Amino acid sequence: MTTNPQTGARADADKGRGLFRRAIRRLASSNAQLEDEERQRMVRKTGAMPISSCGDRQVVDLCGDVASVTINPHGGKPALEVELRDGSGSVTLVWLGRRKIAGIEPGRTIRVSGRISCGANGHRVVFNPRYELL
16 A cells, blocks of 8 residues: 555545546436536537637537437528537537538537537537537
8 A cells, every 4th residue: 555645644545545436426417417518528628618608609519418409591501500519518510501411410419510600699600510420
C-alpha cells in the first residue's frame, strides 16, 4: 500500500471511495442524465465545442447524436432538418435543397462544422454544415 507523503492517506482507500461514490451517483441518476454525461465525454474526446457554449455567428465544430430527422420546405424548396444533441444542448442542422443524406438517421453520431445562428428565443441553427459520420 502506498501512502501520500503530504496527507498521510492511503491511495488505495481514496481510489475505493471514488469508485463507490461514482457507483452510487450512477444508481441515483436517470437514464437521460447518464446519456447526457456519455455524450459530453464524447464531445471532450473529439475536441468539439459544447453546444451550450456556442455564441451567435460563431464558426463551430460540434459533435453529437442525431435525435430527429425531418423534411420541412423553406421557400418552396425541400430542406432536411436534423436535431443534434451533445448533452449540453441541442442545435438544428438544416441542409437546404436536400430531402435525404445517406447515413444521417436518428441515433447516429456525427461531427459537423459551420456558422451557428441563434434566434431571438435562443434556438440554435446551422445551415448547410460540413459533416462527418462517426
